[in-house]
Amino acid sequence: MEITESAAKRVQVVIVGGGFAGVAAIRTLRFSGVSCDITLVTKGERFEYFPALYKLVTGALAIEVSVPYTKMKGWGGVKVEKGIFTGVDRDQRRIRLEDGRELPYDYLVLALGSETNYFGIKGLAELSLSFKSVKEASRLKKHFCDVMSTAAGLPKNEAVVKLHTIIVGGGPSGVELAGDLTHYLRSLAKTMGVDPSLVTIDLIESAPRILAALPEAASRSAEKRLRTLGVNIYPNRAVAGQDIFSVSTGSMNFQSSTVIWTAGTKISDAFTAIPGASLSDKRRVTVNEFLALPDDSRVFIAGDGASTPKSGLAQTADYDGKYLGRTLARLIVGKRPSPYKPPRVSFVIPVGNYWALFVIGKRVFTGFLPWLLRSAADFRYFTSIVPLSYVFDVYRQGRKYRQSQTYCPLE
Numbered sequence: 001m002e003i004t005e006s007a008a009k010r011v012q013v014v015i016v017g018g019g020f021a022g023v024a025a026i027r028t029l030r031f032s033g034v035s036c037d038i039t040l041v042t043k044g045e046r047f048e049y050f051p052a053l054y055k056l057v058t059g060a061l062a063i064e065v066s067v068p069y070t071k072m073k074g075w076g077g078v079k080v081e082k083g084i085f086t087g088v089d090r091d092q093r094r095i096r097l098e099d100g101r102e103l104p105y106d107y108l109v110l111a112l113g114s115e116t117n118y119f120g121i122k123g124l125a126e127l128s129l130s131f132k133s134v135k136e137a138s139r140l141k142k143h144f145c146d147v148m149s150t151a152a153g154l155p156k157n158e159a160v161v162k163l164h165t166i167i168v169g170g171g172p173s174g175v176e177l178a179g180d181l182t183h184y185l186r187s188l189a190k191t192m193g194v195d196p197s198l199v200t201i202d203l204i205e206s207a208p209r210i211l212a213a214l215p216e217a218a219s220r221s222a223e224k225r226l227r228t229l230g231v232n233i234y235p236n237r238a239v240a241g242q243d244i245f246s247v248s249t250g251s252m253n254f255q256s257s258t259v260i261w262t263a264g265t266k267i268s269d270a271f272t273a274i275p276g277a278s279l280s281d282k283r284r285v286t287v288n289e290f291l292a293l294p295d296d297s298r299v300f301i302a303g304d305g306a307s308t309p310k311s312g313l314a315q316t317a318d319y320d321g322k323y324l325g326r327t328l329a330r331l332i333v334g335k336r337p338s339p340y341k342p343p344r345v346s347f348v349i350p351v352g353n354y355w356a357l358f359v360i361g362k363r364v365f366t367g368f369l370p371w372l373l374r375s376a377a378d379f380r381y382f383t384s385i386v387p388l389s390y391v392f393d394v395y396r397q398g399r400k401y402r403q404s405q406t407y408c409p410l411e
C-alpha cells in the first residue's frame, strides 16, 4: 500500500455514510489520537439504529432508535456535511455531491449501506410499506393508527380485511416485526374500540422455512414462538405481485390493506458512482485485504457495500468501521496496517415481549436471557456512542410517551 504523507499538511479523511461503519470509523480514528481532519458526509442529520426500527413501528419514539450526530460522544472537531454523494474523481482525489459541491480527500471511506430491493415485482415498490429508515418506520406507525381508526367504523367483514397485515420476508427483520406487532396491534385495537380478535398477521416466506440463513433449530423455535403469539406462517410462497387490495404468491391470494416488504436488500445505488469499481458475485464491491479498492489504496469500502464474508450485518459494519479507523490511524503516521480478518458473528433475534433467540454457530438458545442479552447489547452500543446522561434522558422520554396510554399520539 502507498503509505507516506507529508508531515507539513493535515491529512484529510472523508467518510461518506453516517451508519454503523461510518460512525465506528470516526470514533476509532478520533480516539486513536492521530492528528487529521475528519469530515463526515451523509444524507441525514441522525445515525439510525436499524436493528431497533421495528420498535418504532410498535410504539417507541424516533429518538430511541436514532441519534443526532451533534450528540455523538468525543466528536469534537469532526465536520459533518449534510449531502448526497454522487461520484468521485479518483485521479484528483475529490468527491462530488448532488448539490454540486466537491470535497478533496487524502483517504476516502465509502460506507453507504443498503437499500430496498423489490426485484422488479409488479406493484410492490408503489404499494407495499417498509421500515428500513426512521422515516419509513414512522410512516408505518402512522399507517397502523389510520387503519385502526378507519376499522372502528366498518362492518365486521370489511374490518377483517382492513386489519389484516401481511409481512413479506421471514428473515430477522420480518420475524422481529411480526413478533412485536401482534401484541401492539391488539392493544391498539382495544384502545381504539376495535375488536382485537379481528387482527390477523401473516408472515410469507419464499424459502421452505423462516430464518432460512440460520440453523433449522432456530427456525423451528421462531415458528413455534410466532404461532403462539398468533402469527400465521406461510413458507414456500414467493410473492409474484401486488395490487391495491391483494398480494399474489402464485398459488394463493391474500386480501389486505397493509403489506410490509422486508424481503430484499441490495447495496446502495451510490456505490455504482465509483468509477472502475467492480462487484463480486455477492453483488457487493470487491475489496482487497485492507478493504480498499484493489487498484486504489486511498479509497476504502466498509459495511454492507464491501464484499466480505460476513457483510450485510450491523455487527460487521461496526467491526469494519473500527478496523478502518485503526488502519487509517496507522497509514497517517506512516505505519503499515494489518490485513482485515472477518469478524465472528452471532445473532440475537427478539420475537415478541421478553423473548429472543440467540444463535451462535449451530447452537440456539431461547427465552428471556437471550432477550436480556440483546437489550444489554443495544444499551452498550448506545452508551458507546453517546453520553450515559443522554441515554437515560431518552429512556425517560420514551417511558413517559408509552405511559400516555394513547398509543397513537404522533411525534
Ligand SMILES: Cc1cc2nc3c(=O)[nH]c(=O)nc-3n(C[C@H](O)[C@H](O)[C@H](O)COP(=O)(O)OP(=O)(O)OC[C@H]3O[C@@H](n4cnc5c(N)ncnc54)[C@H](O)[C@@H]3O)c2cc1C
Residues within 6 Å of the ligand: 016, 017, 018, 019, 020, 021, 022, 041, 042, 043, 044, 047, 050, 051, 052, 053, 054, 083, 084, 085, 086, 111, 112, 113, 114, 131, 132, 133, 172, 173, 268, 270, 302, 303, 304, 305, 311, 312, 313, 314, 315, 316, 317, 318
Ligand atoms: C430493519 C432492519 C433491521 C436490521 N436488523 C439487524 C440486526 O438485528 N442485526 C444486524 O446485525 N443487522 C441488522 N440489520 C442490517 C444492518 O442495519 C446493516 O447491515 C448496517 O446498517 C450496515 O451498516 P453500514 O454502515 O454499511 O450502512 P448503514 O448503517 O445503512 O449506513 C449508511 C449511511 O449512508 C448514508 N448514505 C447512503 N447513501 C448515501 C449517499 N449517496 N450520500 C450520502 N450518504 C449516503 C445513509 O443515510 C446512512 O447514514 C438490519 C437492517 C434493517 C434495514
